[in-house]
Amino acid sequence: MPEAQDSGPQACVIGWPVAHSRSPLIHGYWLEKYDLPGRYDKQAVPPEDFPEFLDRFAESGLIGANVTVPHKELAYELVDRREPAAEAVQAVNTIWLDDGQLVGDNTDVYGFLANLDEGAPGWDGGSRAAVIGAGGAARAVLKGLIDRGFSEIRLANRTFAKAQGLAEAFGPAVRAIAWAERDAMLDGCALLVNTTSLGMEGSPALEIDLAALPSDAVVTDIVYVPLQTPLLRAAKARGLRTVDGLGMLLHQAVPGFARWFGVRPEVTPELRARIVADIEQ
Ligand code: ATR
Known part of the structure; x- marks a missing residue:
């Protein structure tokens, strides 16, 4: 029900452009499968607005996000703290708030x-x-x-x-x-x-x-x-x-979902089939 979806944690994927991103399909599938309250949306943010978007992250109501092209390197520069994988890759694709601090990880590893x-x-x-x-x-x-x-x-x-x-x-x-x-x-x-x-x-x-x-x-x-x-x-x-x-795309989404929504999700054959169907559309 829409009301249930509007309550609970909110996360998104931030990119420019972002229409092509398959992250909402992946996280939406898991929210539905585990019957969790929460939302996962797309946020189109131009590069010049990205620093301000991160500055206001805490007050936006978001608890975390995926960061995609072209923001991954800038996100690496701007987060308050980085996980070791982000340090090694020098790019951030997953962020979350920890005690008011913005933490960046790279879940591609x-x-x-x-x-x-x-x-x-x-x-x-x-x-x-x-x-x-x-x-x-x-x-x-x-x-x-x-x-x-x-x-x-x-x-x-x-x-x-x-x-x-x-x-x-x-x-x-x-x-x-x-x-x-x-x-x-x-x-x-x-x-x-x-x-x-x-x-x-x-x-x-x-x-x-x-x-x-x-x-x-x-x-x-x-x-x-x-x-x-x-x-x-x-x-x-x-x-x-x-x-x-394809499995790398699906698995890289797991740590972010687990952190934001509290359930470690499974990469199921059904999820894979849904993304394959989307690719073949
Ligand atoms: P990403 O961040 O997704 O890895 P990238 O930084 O643009 O993308 O890297 C693209 C890689 O594909 C590079 O290693 C690039 O080789 P160069 O460093 O020589 O540019 C490689 N690549 C792209 N097109 C190529 C081509 N036609 N032949 C050989 N390598 C190619």
């Missing part, structure tokens, strides 16, 4: 790991991994892999200097690899992650030869439109285990 835990149990048994790309998503992936004990992470990026920058920032576990060496770097790697937009609908595919990957390696993509990217299709054709990127 959790989402990346939880997606692999669900889709490829045992994936983190090895010590070597290969990562393609050196943007914000790569930072979340590197933090996750280091947390899980990977000690040799080979990082290839079209612009080598950016891979070098991340290798310096993340320490000796991360090694920058020349773009032309990306096929060879797969040798002995337990995992390959694409963190670029290559393979996304409307973008060219990632060109990479998977021959050097061990037969028990796992391949995952952060792209989830389409669900089966050319990279994942090539990995399947080689008989490798694959994990698509």
